[in-house]
Amino acid sequence: MTSQDIELQRDELTAETQTALERAEASHRHEALFSERAHNIKQSAVRDVFDISVRPGLVSLAGGSPSLAKLPLGLVAETASRVITEHGMEALHYGTGKGTPELRALICEIMAEEGILGASPEDVVVTTGSQSAQDIAAKVFCNPGDVVLVEDPTYVGALNTFEAYQVRVEPVRMDEDGLVPDELEARIEALEAEGKSIKLLYTIPSFNNPSGITMAAGRRQRIVDICREHNILVLEDNPYGMLRFDGHPLTPLRADNPDDVIYCGSFSKIFSPGVRLGWALVPKHLYRRFYLAAEAVVLCPSTLNQLIVTEFFRAFDWRGYLAESRAVYAERCKAMLAALGEAFPREAFPAEEGKGIEWTTPEGGFFVWVTLPAGIDTYPLLHEAIDAGVVFIPGAAFTPSDTANSHLRLAFSGVEPERIREGVRRLAPVIRAAVEAHAG
Amino acid sequence: MTSQDIELQRDELTAETQTALERAEASHRHEALFSERAHNIKQSAVRDVFDISVRPGLVSLAGGSPSLAKLPLGLVAETASRVITEHGMEALHYGTGKGTPELRALICEIMAEEGILGASPEDVVVTTGSQSAQDIAAKVFCNPGDVVLVEDPTYVGALNTFEAYQVRVEPVRMDEDGLVPDELEARIEALEAEGKSIKLLYTIPSFNNPSGITMAAGRRQRIVDICREHNILVLEDNPYGMLRFDGHPLTPLRADNPDDVIYCGSFSKIFSPGVRLGWALVPKHLYRRFYLAAEAVVLCPSTLNQLIVTEFFRAFDWRGYLAESRAVYAERCKAMLAALGEAFPREAFPAEEGKGIEWTTPEGGFFVWVTLPAGIDTYPLLHEAIDAGVVFIPGAAFTPSDTANSHLRLAFSGVEPERIREGVRRLAPVIRAAVEAHAG
Numbered sequence: 007m008t009s010q011d012i013e014l015q016r017d018e019l020t021a022e023t024q025t026a027l028e029r030a031e032a033s034h035r036h037e038a039l040f041s042e043r044a045h046n047i048k049q050s051a052v053r054d055v056f057d058i059s060v061r062p063g064l065v066s067l068a069g070g071s072p073s074l075a076k077l078p079l080g081l082v083a084e085t086a087s088r089v090i091t092e093h094g095m096e097a098l099h100y101g102t103g104k105g106t107p108e109l110r111a112l113i114c115e116i117m118a119e120e121g122i123l124g125a126s127p128e129d130v131v132v133t134t135g136s137q138s139a140q141d142i143a144a145k146v147f148c149n150p151g152d153v154v155l156v157e158d159p160t161y162v163g164a165l166n167t168f169e170a171y172q173v174r175v176e177p178v179r180m181d182e183d184g185l186v187p188d189e190l191e192a193r194i195e196a197l198e199a200e201g202k203s204i205k206l207l208y209t210i211p212s213f214n215n216p217s218g219i220t221m222a223a224g225r226r227q228r229i230v231d232i233c234r235e236h237n238i239l240v241l242e243d244n245p246y247g248m249l250r251f252d253g254h255p256l257t258p259l260r261a262d263n264p265d266d267v268i269y270c271g272s273f274s275k276i277f278s279p280g281v282r283l284g285w286a287l288v289p290k291h292l293y294r295r296f297y298l299a300a301e302a303v304v305l306c307p308s309t310l311n312q313l314i315v316t317e318f319f320r321a322f323d324w325r326g327y328l329a330e331s332r333a334v335y336a337e338r339c340k341a342m343l344a345a346l347g348e349a350f351p352r353e354a355f356p357a358e359e360g361k362g363i364e365w366t367t368p369e370g371g372f373f374v375w376v377t378l379p380a381g382i383d384t385y386p387l388l389h390e391a392i393d394a395g396v397v398f399i400p401g402a403a404f405t406p407s408d409t410a411n412s413h414l415r416l417a418f419s420g421v422e423p424e425r426i427r428e429g430v431r432r433l434a435p436v437i438r439a440a441v442e443a444h445a446g
Numbered sequence: 447m448t449s450q451d452i453e454l455q456r457d458e459l460t461a462e463t464q465t466a467l468e469r470a471e472a473s474h475r476h477e478a479l480f481s482e483r484a485h486n487i488k489q490s491a492v493r494d495v496f497d498i499s500v501r502p503g504l505v506s507l508a509g510g511s512p513s514l515a516k517l518p519l520g521l522v523a524e525t526a527s528r529v530i531t532e533h534g535m536e537a538l539h540y541g542t543g544k545g546t547p548e549l550r551a552l553i554c555e556i557m558a559e560e561g562i563l564g565a566s567p568e569d570v571v572v573t574t575g576s577q578s579a580q581d582i583a584a585k586v587f588c589n590p591g592d593v594v595l596v597e598d599p600t601y602v603g604a605l606n607t608f609e610a611y612q613v614r615v616e617p618v619r620m621d622e623d624g625l626v627p628d629e630l631e632a633r634i635e636a637l638e639a640e641g642k643s644i645k646l647l648y649t650i651p652s653f654n655n656p657s658g659i660t661m662a663a664g665r666r667q668r669i670v671d672i673c674r675e676h677n678i679l680v681l682e683d684n685p686y687g688m689l690r691f692d693g694h695p696l697t698p699l700r701a702d703n704p705d706d707v708i709y710c711g712s713f714s715k716i717f718s719p720g721v722r723l724g725w726a727l728v729p730k731h732l733y734r735r736f737y738l739a740a741e742a743v744v745l746c747p748s749t750l751n752q753l754i755v756t757e758f759f760r761a762f763d764w765r766g767y768l769a770e771s772r773a774v775y776a777e778r779c780k781a782m783l784a785a786l787g788e789a790f791p792r793e794a795f796p797a798e799e800g801k802g803i804e805w806t807t808p809e810g811g812f813f814v815w816v817t818l819p820a821g822i823d824t825y826p827l828l829h830e831a832i833d834a835g836v837v838f839i840p841g842a843a844f845t846p847s848d849t850a851n852s853h854l855r856l857a858f859s860g861v862e863p864e865r866i867r868e869g870v871r872r873l874a875p876v877i878r879a880a881v882e883a884h885a886g
Contacts (some may be wrong), residue, residue, distance in 0.1 A: 024690040035677060039645050044586045047739045074538055082538070083530035090523035098522070098718035134574050134722070134744045141743045146484045166742045170585065207480050237765060278538035280749035282574070291474040299487045302606045303581045306573045308748055309720035319588055375518065 213371025
């Protein structure tokens with residue numbers, strides 16, 4: 007099994023067991039005990055398909071897994087061993103709810119590399135992956151019915167997290183330069199007129215998951231200003247920020263707005279998802295409640311992993327490694343774009359005949375977002391794609407409503423270029439047939 | 447700094463900074479954005495004292511830290527190194543939301559050792575410490591205002607977790623055999639008559655934290671039956687179950703009640719808190735929602751730590767290690783009981799003169815619970831104890847109301863016998879003076 011299939015395996019149940027379980031759940035005597043929010047925590051239709059989609063030989067363009075191929079495993083192993091031998095009594099014990107001071111200092115160095123200068127380790131909370139930082143933000147700020155604004159489309163994991171707090175998630179349109187400021191403002195005003203309480207704007211400004219779109223540098227301050235004016239906090243999720251292909255990270259929204267932005271970072275894409283370490287850089291006046299909420303969930307992040315990551319980054323040329331990683335992802339992205347260009351030449355798919363197929367050209371990150379002619383539902387296409395030996399994620403997964411749409415997410419991050427080409431070759435006839443049928 | 451001080455360091459802020467921060471929070475423009483539940487996530491008065499109580503030379507009888515002194519660090523280091531070298535591509539990647547099948551199988555073996563026979567790995571969710579399992583249970587079952595029944599006293603971390611969900615926590619009295627069934631029943635009926643919705647009974651049946659009291663074997667089924675009759679789920683937290691001094695774990699409530707009990711276990715006390723791995727064994731009909739909620743918080747528990755723990759337990763005589771650990775804790779407990787007996791001989795503290803001092807005699811676990819004459823508030827005594835060079839946790843921390851009471855928790859688990867004796871020697875005059883003043 008390849009690494010990129012792992013995300014597909016979240017649920018190993020077969021679809022049949024699943025249905026049986028759902029029946030059992032519906033009729034048991036504890037049904038009445040579930041909280042209201044529990045009904046919002048659901049397995050999406052997309053994940054159901056994942057369950058039956060793990061097959062040997064399948065090319066997975068679904069999971070957004072980082073490439074770990076160039077990680078020096080020997081050095082990681084040696085670091086882990088040394089941490090346990092020399093600092094075992096600290097590494098294997100409880101730590102503080104905020105994370106170790108050494109890791110928080112390292113995190114500030116990493117953020118400086120991205121353009122957040124002068125952040126204090128005192129304002130950092132180490133979390134169990136950055137997903138957990140989003141969970142804490144929702145917990146600390148959102149009552150049921152409160153609004154969280156998100157990009158359309160946005161990260162499926164964040165949607166799951168917000169929906170678990172019974173939040174009303176409102177997607178705002180992006181164009182090729184990211185979130186559209188005027189639309190954001192208009193939406194906020196409309197929601198305010200409705201009497202809604204808007205708490206957060208959740209944004210992935212650089213190489214948005216799933217679309218690969220980047221919020222233009224010139225637009226970033228305007229977005230924060232709009233939120234500030236309406237007293238809305240910005241929750242900036244930036245796991246891919248350092249993976250800009252040209253090597254120059256775009257300045258995060260947080261950089262010049264320390265009081266208005268909660269910034270979420272992660273070691274998952276720049277080192278390893280398996281250590282489950284991320285962080286939040288929190289405005290000083292919000293810090294105490296944020297870290298106490300973090301502590302109430304997990305007591306503390308894994309001390310062992312915090313020490314391993316700290317020591318490893320101290321011993322390792324991580325800047326050089328990131329440069330290598332960027333080259334890997336750039337090459338894979340290029341392979342995917344070329345394969346798409348070959349599979350769907352513009353002249354063969356004329357937009358004026360309702361056959362236009364478009365895709366984004368990411369400047370970094372892990373994903374390409376493909377748009378088929380409006381009216382085609384990509385969800386049933388997934389079943390056909392699986393039969394053809396390739397898997398992707400239908401666009402519906404990345405919207406709060408989960409309603410059918412004509413987009414699909416293709417991840418290039420965890421797949422070798424040759425397999426990417428093979429995957430697109432397998433996918434092409436499925437898409438071609440759908441487009442022809444739709445136009446005809 | 448000794449390991450047992452680490453729990454004290456949760457918040458490194460001084461009390462003054464704390465107050466300044468609280469003022470800043472109260473006046474900032476984002477104050478209105480906090481969720482209702484955020485106001486329930488508070489730093490307890492007890493933790494405030496912790497902040498100023500970390501001093502070199504202090505004997506800490508406060509933190510409930512395991513003793514790791516007998517852990518073979520070399521073998522742990524070697525295992526970690528091998529896992530990364532040989533299985534790095536799996537260990538450093540994302541895993542499934544349920545945990546690895548291998549670790550779930552190991553967990554079933556461990557539970558069998560405690561008396562839970564035939565549990566299926568399919569019903570286990572690996573969590574980021576067992577605190578996280580409690581968080582998920584609250585999330586899945588509790589609406590604001592719902593009732594969770596707990597033992598009086600109960601684990602401060604669970605109280606923090608439940609209160610973050612705006613749950614009404616109702617403590618039920620224990621006697622020397624644990625939760626009193628008749629009182630439990632009466633309380634349930636009174637709450638039902640009030641129209642309250644009771645969702646969970648949270649219990650630490652073996653060597654309760656903080657009291658060290660054990661729910662008698664003959665009482666266990668009755669407790670579950672009462673809950674079943676009233677359609678209340680039992681949330682059984684059993685981190686110390688295997689640490690019964692005589693080596694024979696009491697059969698958990700879960701054993702014969704697979705449909706009515708969510709069982710929480712942890713590697714923190716039997717191996718290492720630093721890996722942050724615990725688990726929940728969940729009734730089949732509740733499993734799906736439980737693990738989806740877990741996934742929404744952290745995506746997956748740390749794969750690296752799961753592989754390390756699995757491989758380490760496979761290579762290690764963990765049953766032998768537990769036997770050694772039990773002997774360590776039994777010796778420390780004995781040292782504490784002897785020191786208390788010496789410091790407070792019954793004849794010098796006659797109950798009939800309002801001077802009676804009592805303490806529990808635990809059969810296992812980490813804690814002794816001391817009861818001073820009613821009317822003495824142990825909270826101000828903590829300040830005096832710190833001045834005398836010893837720290838404990840006042841009983842108020844272990845009640846939902848946080849109101850003054852005459853109990854104190856003494857942890858013997860992480861302290862060498864000689865230091866335990868020294869700690870009690872330092873504590874004795876403080877308590878003696880308080881008792882004399884109160885009686886006089």
